[in-house]
Structure formats: structure tokens, C-alpha cells
Amino acid sequence: MPKTIHGLVTDGAGAPLAGVAVTNGCDVITTDGGGSFSLVPAGHFIAITRPTGWTTDRWFVRIDAGATEETAITFVLEREEQSLPYQFMHITDTHIDAKRESEWSFDYGRLTQASQLKEFLADLPQLSPASRSVVITGDLVDHGSPDEFVELMDAVSDAPVSVNLVPGNHDHMHTGLKGLVSRNNYIINDGNPELYEAMVGPRWFSYDVAGLHVVVMDWHTHELGLDHTAQEEWLRNDLAAAGENTPYILCMHDQPGHSIMDWLPRKPLATFSGHWHTSRVVEIDGVLHVNSPTPFFAGLDYSPPMFREVVWDGTEITLNSRTMPARYLHNPEHVFDVDKATIAGYTAKPEQPLVRWRHQLAGAGHRAGVALADGMVLAGSQIEDQPAGSVEALDAGTGHRLWSARTASAVKTRPLKVGVVVVAAEVNGAVAGLDAATGERRWTTPSADPYRRFAWQSPVESEGIVVLGDQSDLRALHAATGEVLWRRTDLSPHHNIVTHSSVLILGRTVVVGFWPTPNAPIAVDLHTGESLWTVPPLKDDPWETARKLRVTGTAVFDGADDSILLPAIAGTVKLDRASGRVLWTADHEGGYSPSTPVVTPDGYVVTVTGRGIRMLNRETGALLWDVAVDGLAPFPMTAYRKKAHPVMAAPLYLESEESLLLPGLDGVIRRYRLDGTPEGEFRIGVPLAAPLVAADGGYLTVGVDGGVLSLDLPSGPTAENGASS
Known part of the structure; x- marks a missing residue:
């Protein structure tokens, strides 16, 4: 014994x-x-x-459980000043990579260098002087290897403040990567925590700061069922020892769902997590849930690298979300002030000669564009320091605000006007039906699971039916009432990668693609939701199956040959509309391009994020021309990308002028002929991740600063009034 x-x-x-x-x-x-x-x-x-x-x-000691002596x-312990308000920093998914060039590392090199984390932590007294500790919520390293853990521990060892480490699924991958469906029907990799414990320390523990109890748990092994009963028993004992009146927060790698929240002895004030590589702040049953993106490369939701300052005032938690300065990304400095521009509304100063009007939204913009309907401009915004967003309606001619409606979480997608109702999707999966004339809420279709919904795609309508959702909750709503007409929950074991694919509706056929599952694009009936195409079955390893057709954006229809084009992680896929049969695939360098291909008479123009645009042959997918774009973007926004680059959005095809307008994150809109020849540039002065919309002889868009812009861009091969050729 x-x-x-x-x-x-x-x-x-x-x-x-x-x-x-x-x-x-x-x-x-x-x-x-x-x-x-x-x-x-x-x-x-x-x-x-x-x-x-x-x-x-020294807050833990390793012991030999089998010792008989x-x-x-x-x-x-040493005294430490912890007066209120107490501020700490939340970062997550550092993914320190000590390995070789990786499939996921599209900038050709290590995903995150330990030197980046080390430099960032060393500079905290200047960068974030009020932050007195740091919590990093998992995926600390990328492959779970001994070399990576050595680099991690070196990076945090000399930090000027306490750094608290939380394990994630990548931290348990030293035995290899094998995908599986967990006990809670969750797609995840398997894992072994032995190396983490040997090189880092305990995987669940607690500490107190300024009267706040901080609980750390190992979500991955809990989800796998390796030690969930042991962690739950420890937490019950830990909270009992802390006292029932002691407020606490829960830190774990993934956003805790029902499998965690439903058995907690009592509710936390907040949870802090990562895993999804997203920026998502929601409130559920009085608990604030903060899911943060990656700090040193762009997120899967196309968030720029970020960190969050968290303030505890003795009563509540507040957030200050900040974009990572370029120097910690090993990028050049830039001319934009972007510390808060992608997080909350920020009054930028665009080039006035090109701007007809500008309206500042309540929050920041993202990559979704505006909608134009019946002389009204509709836009959503994100307010990432709190569980909030907005939908706003503007007069298309003047930019005057007609109404504004606040939402319970961010709106990162394009609102949709259907008759007298404006439909908007929130990131928590709820859908709002707003009165088109006043913005008053007519109906709300609640999220099927606000813990697990990350609704990033825009609603699409036909015959008064709105279709939206993800691969484990694709649904059709009655636009006038919000009534759920049908729902598909069987397409994937779980939605565990944020999806950017809105549906494409062709008559009664609804087409959409996702990744990692289902492993091929799907088509369902608009009225019933029944499958119209045959989807290959999942293999034992869903990650391997998903490598075939990893769709990352919305499809477009080519009526000339009855086909469908979809953007994939590193390519473009063409399908036969009737059967879903793959006609051809075209590979692109880089990856995670969410922008819909553009159909032109000369071929298909596709956006290669982080590079430029190119045209593909309609019949074969062969490359017809390729245009690389250079420019000084303020931050990367393409998933897993470390290097900032201006190209992210799709170009707008101008049929009457036989030209293309390409917005950029460097604040420049570039004009090209259909043969790829540059025709000029318009310097807007505001980072643009959203596409352009033609309107009344001009163009509409929204910057990442949350400014909706009406632009006057002169036609022709040379540009005047604030443009350069």
C-alpha cells in the first residue's frame, strides 16, 4: 500500500x-x-x-504513487499584491512547432516559434502593464513532442508574471494523430497525457487571485473518457474546499458543453477556452463564455491573431480584446492603428475623395459583406469585448441609419431581407427575424445548442424559406415566422470546425459543402431536407476521409454547363449539378480560401488567399493566368497563416466593363482586366476583408473597423481622385 x-x-x-x-x-x-x-x-x-x-x-511536487516509504x-509561499481590479491575460492555442514544415503551415515553416511566445511574455510590462498573470488554455504545442515541450517550458520560464498552462488535445499527440468520434459524439484525435505530465505537470488544478478561484481542467482526456470521473470528483472536492460563496472561473481547452456544464456543482462566473481558433463571446444562463483565437497566426474564423486582457473587479468579469502587434508575428510594422479595430467599432479615416459616405457600425466588421435590398443597406457587426453584436439598416443613398438592433452575440454574417423581415444569424446559432421597417424583433429561433454552435455563414432564401446552419444542424426556417420546417442533424457526428459555407439554392436543390465532415458536398431538397446526392460513408478515421473534399466556402452555379464551383482548403472543385459527381479539381498553394469563385465568360476567377487571383479554364480547371498581389496588410486573417497579406476577399466582376475589382486588407482596391492585366488602384485607407457590392453607380463594402463605405470608383484604365495606377 x-x-x-x-x-x-x-x-x-x-x-x-x-x-x-x-x-x-x-x-x-x-x-x-x-x-x-x-x-x-x-x-x-x-x-x-x-x-x-x-x-x-513550487506549487506541485511529483511523487511516486507506488512508493512504500x-x-x-x-x-x-511568498506574499504578492493582488488588489482589485485584478487583470490577467488570456491567450490560447500557441501551437509551438519544433517539427518540420507542416501541411497546416502554409507560410512554409514552424507554425509558432517558441521565440515569439518568449518575446511576447517578456514584453508584457510594456505591452500590457496591468496584466499580472497569464493563462494559456491548451494546444500549447503542435505535435506533443518532447522537443516542443522543452521549447515551451523555456519560453515561459523567465516570464515576468505567473504563466498558468492548460492542456489541449495537441498536447497529448506525442504517440501520433488518429481521429475518432468520442463518447459524446465529438470528432477529435486520440491522445496520451503521460508526456505532458512528465514535462509540464498536473493537468487539473486550481489557484486563487484577488478572491477569484481559478479552476483548470483537461478537457481532452475528459472528452475521451480517460479520466472524466476522476476530474469530476476532484472538482467537487475543490469547490467544496473553496467555499460555496467563492466565485470561480473555469479554464479548459475547448468551450465546455453540456457534458461539462450540466454536472458542475455550481455555475462559474465565466469559462475561458480555445480549440476552435475563433473569437466568440456568448452568455448562456448567466455564465460568460470566452472562446479566444490564436495569438500568433490567424484563426479558423478568419480572426487576426489576438489576445484578451481580463479584468476581475471583485464582482464581475470584463474583457479588453486586442489584435496582436505585428512585431510579435515577425511581420513588418504597418500604417494602420488596429489594436481594437477588428474587435469593436473604430473610427478610421478613409480617403475622402473616393468616399460618398461612411457609417460607423456599433461593432467591428469581418469578412461578410453588406446586403443591398430595396434601397436599404444591411450590415452585421461584432462586439468582441462582450456577448453582443448588432444589425443595422442604412439608407443606401445617404448612409443615414434607419434603425439598429442589438443582438445577444456577434453577427459576423450578412443579414438577409425577405419581404418585411430581415433575417440575421448570430454566432451562438440563434436566428433573429427583425422588422425590416423598424428593426423590432418579430421572432427568434433559438440555438439548438449555444455551447456548440458557431454560426459563421449567411442565411439564404428561396420561396420564403431560409436555409442556414452547419453540418450537424442544417435547418430550414419559415422566413415570416422563424418556424423550423426541417432540420438535418445526421450529416456529421459533430460540427467541430467553424463552417463558412452558406448554401446555394437552385430551384428545389440546396447545395452546400463542409469540412472535415461530411466528406463530400451535399444536396438536399429545399422543402423536405431529404438528400438528393449520395454521400460516401465515413471511414474509421474521419480526418483522413475529410481530406478528399475540404470545402471552406460558398458554392456558385455556372448555368452555361449546369455545374457548381466550390472553394476548398487548397483548391477549387467543380461538380455536376444533377449528381454531385466531381468533374475536376484544381490545386492552389496556400490554403483556407473562403471566397466564392467568380464565373466570367472567359473562365473562373478564384481567390488564392495570401497570394492573389487566378483564372481557371471552364472545361478542365487548367490555369489560364495568375496574378500575385503585394501589399502591406496590418495582420493575417487567413486560417493558420502567419504572414500578413492583403488578398482575402473575392473580386467583384463588372460585366459591362469586363473587369474585376479586388478589395484588400492593405486598404487598396485593385482593378484588373479579364486577362489579368492590372488597370489601376484605389487607395481607400481602411483594411477590407469583405467583398464589394455594386450599388447606384458606386460600390458598398464594410471595413474591419466596422465602417460601412459607399465608394465612387471611376472606371477606366487610369484612376483619379485618390487612386494610383
Whole structure:
């Protein structure tokens, strides 16, 4: 039988400290009046909960669970000022990569260098002087290898503030990557946590700062069922020791869903997570859920690299979300002030000679464009410092705001006007039906699971039926009432990658593609939701199956030959409309291009994010021409990309002029002929990730700063009034 561990907790002068929580990973006890404790080992560690006002470099001790000799250990705490308000920093998914060039690393090199994290942490006193600690919520390293953990621990070892590490699924991948469907019907990789424990430390623990109890758990092994009962028992004991009136937050790699939230002994104030590589702030049943994107490369939701400053004032949690400065991305400095521009409304100064009018939305813009309907411009916005967004209606001629409607979470997609109703999708999966004349809410179709919905695609309508959703909750709504007409929940075990594919409706055929599952684009009946194409079955490894047709954006129809074009992760796919049969695929360098191909008489123009545009042959997909674009963008927005580049949005095809207008993140709109020849540039001065919409002889768009712009862009091979050729 293992022997008892005896221990002592003291201050730096050797005085005993009573009431300090100590755990063996299951049981939680507190030190007695003499600062002593005794525990029988239950795992590989004995750890303490660092109390409010105290810190230590040694908060856990490794033990041999099979030892037969009694052991004595001592924890020494030092005083630390933790006055209110207390600010800490949340970052996530650092993915330190010590391996070779990776399929996912489209800038050809290591996904994140440990030197980037080390430099960032070292600069915190200047970059974020009020932040007194950091929590990194998982996927600390990319492959879970020993070399990566060595680099990680070196990067955090000299940080000027305490850095608390949370394990993620990539941190348990040292035995390889194999996809599976978990006990909660979740697509994930398998894993082994032994190397993490050997090189980092405990995978679940707690600490206190300024009266706030911080709980860390290992979501990945909990989801796999390797230790969920042990973690749950520890948490019950930990919260009991903390006291029922002590507020707490929960930090884990993934946004906790029902499998976590439903069994918690009591609700946390907030949860902090990553995993999805997204920026998403929602409130569910009074709990704030903060899901943050990657700090050193762009997110899967096309968020720029970001970090969050979190402030605890003794009562509530508030956020200050910031775009990562270019120097920590190893990019050149830029001319835009973007610290908050992609997070909340920010009054930029566009080039006035080209601007008819500008309207500042309540929040920031994203990559979805505006909608133009019946003389009204509709736009959604994101407010990433709180669970909020907006939908606004503007007069197309003047930019005067007709109405504004706040939403419970960000609107990163294009609203849709259907008769007298404006339909908007929120990131929590809820859908709002707003009165087109006043903005008053007519109906709300609630999210099927706000923990697990990340609604990034725009609604599409036909015959008064609105279709939207993701691969595990594709649904059709009655536009006038919000009534659910049909819902498909069987297309994928789970939606675990944010989807950017809006549906394409052709008569009664609804076409859409996703990744990683289903493993091919699908077609369903508009009225019934029944499948029209045959979808290949999933193989044992859903990740391998998904590599065939990884659709990342919305399809377009080519009526000339009854075909469908879809953007894929690193290419373009052409399908036969009637059967869904693949006609051809064209590969592109780079990846994760979400922009819909453009059908022209000369061929298909596709956006190659991080490079430029190119035209493909209609019959074969062969390359007809390729135009690379250079420009100084303020940040990367293409998923997994580290290097900032201006090209992200699709160009607008001007049939009457036989030309293309390509907006850029460098604040420049470029004009090209249909043969790829440049015709001029318009310097707007605002980063543009959204496409252009032709309107009344001009053009509409929204910048990442949340400014809706009506532009006057002169035609012709040379540009005047603020443009350069």
C-alpha cells in the first residue's frame, strides 16, 4: 500500500500557513493550524491551491504513487499584491512547432516559434502593464513532442508574471494523430497525457487571485473518457474546499458543453477556452463564455491573431480584446492603428475623395459583406469585448441609419431581407427575424445548442424559406415566422470546425459543402431536407476521409454547363449539378480560401488567399493566368497563416466593363482586366476583408473597423481622385 504524504505549508520566514488547500488530484484537504497536511497519493502529484495574496514557484511536487516509504514535503509561499481590479491575460492555442514544415503551415515553416511566445511574455510590462498573470488554455504545442515541450517550458520560464498552462488535445499527440468520434459524439484525435505530465505537470488544478478561484481542467482526456470521473470528483472536492460563496472561473481547452456544464456543482462566473481558433463571446444562463483565437497566426474564423486582457473587479468579469502587434508575428510594422479595430467599432479615416459616405457600425466588421435590398443597406457587426453584436439598416443613398438592433452575440454574417423581415444569424446559432421597417424583433429561433454552435455563414432564401446552419444542424426556417420546417442533424457526428459555407439554392436543390465532415458536398431538397446526392460513408478515421473534399466556402452555379464551383482548403472543385459527381479539381498553394469563385465568360476567377487571383479554364480547371498581389496588410486573417497579406476577399466582376475589382486588407482596391492585366488602384485607407457590392453607380463594402463605405470608383484604365495606377 502507498504510504501517506506528510507536508507543511509556510511563508518565506518559515511561519506555518493554515487553511491552504492541498490535493492529490482527487481528495482536497486544507492545512491545519500548524500548516500541516497528510494525504495518500492518488496520482503523480501533490499540489496546493495558491491562496489569494500569495504566490510560489513550487506549487506541485511529483511523487511516486507506488512508493512504500512515508514522504515529507514543504511548500513555501511568498506574499504578492493582488488588489482589485485584478487583470490577467488570456491567450490560447500557441501551437509551438519544433517539427518540420507542416501541411497546416502554409507560410512554409514552424507554425509558432517558441521565440515569439518568449518575446511576447517578456514584453508584457510594456505591452500590457496591468496584466499580472497569464493563462494559456491548451494546444500549447503542435505535435506533443518532447522537443516542443522543452521549447515551451523555456519560453515561459523567465516570464515576468505567473504563466498558468492548460492542456489541449495537441498536447497529448506525442504517440501520433488518429481521429475518432468520442463518447459524446465529438470528432477529435486520440491522445496520451503521460508526456505532458512528465514535462509540464498536473493537468487539473486550481489557484486563487484577488478572491477569484481559478479552476483548470483537461478537457481532452475528459472528452475521451480517460479520466472524466476522476476530474469530476476532484472538482467537487475543490469547490467544496473553496467555499460555496467563492466565485470561480473555469479554464479548459475547448468551450465546455453540456457534458461539462450540466454536472458542475455550481455555475462559474465565466469559462475561458480555445480549440476552435475563433473569437466568440456568448452568455448562456448567466455564465460568460470566452472562446479566444490564436495569438500568433490567424484563426479558423478568419480572426487576426489576438489576445484578451481580463479584468476581475471583485464582482464581475470584463474583457479588453486586442489584435496582436505585428512585431510579435515577425511581420513588418504597418500604417494602420488596429489594436481594437477588428474587435469593436473604430473610427478610421478613409480617403475622402473616393468616399460618398461612411457609417460607423456599433461593432467591428469581418469578412461578410453588406446586403443591398430595396434601397436599404444591411450590415452585421461584432462586439468582441462582450456577448453582443448588432444589425443595422442604412439608407443606401445617404448612409443615414434607419434603425439598429442589438443582438445577444456577434453577427459576423450578412443579414438577409425577405419581404418585411430581415433575417440575421448570430454566432451562438440563434436566428433573429427583425422588422425590416423598424428593426423590432418579430421572432427568434433559438440555438439548438449555444455551447456548440458557431454560426459563421449567411442565411439564404428561396420561396420564403431560409436555409442556414452547419453540418450537424442544417435547418430550414419559415422566413415570416422563424418556424423550423426541417432540420438535418445526421450529416456529421459533430460540427467541430467553424463552417463558412452558406448554401446555394437552385430551384428545389440546396447545395452546400463542409469540412472535415461530411466528406463530400451535399444536396438536399429545399422543402423536405431529404438528400438528393449520395454521400460516401465515413471511414474509421474521419480526418483522413475529410481530406478528399475540404470545402471552406460558398458554392456558385455556372448555368452555361449546369455545374457548381466550390472553394476548398487548397483548391477549387467543380461538380455536376444533377449528381454531385466531381468533374475536376484544381490545386492552389496556400490554403483556407473562403471566397466564392467568380464565373466570367472567359473562365473562373478564384481567390488564392495570401497570394492573389487566378483564372481557371471552364472545361478542365487548367490555369489560364495568375496574378500575385503585394501589399502591406496590418495582420493575417487567413486560417493558420502567419504572414500578413492583403488578398482575402473575392473580386467583384463588372460585366459591362469586363473587369474585376479586388478589395484588400492593405486598404487598396485593385482593378484588373479579364486577362489579368492590372488597370489601376484605389487607395481607400481602411483594411477590407469583405467583398464589394455594386450599388447606384458606386460600390458598398464594410471595413474591419466596422465602417460601412459607399465608394465612387471611376472606371477606366487610369484612376483619379485618390487612386494610383
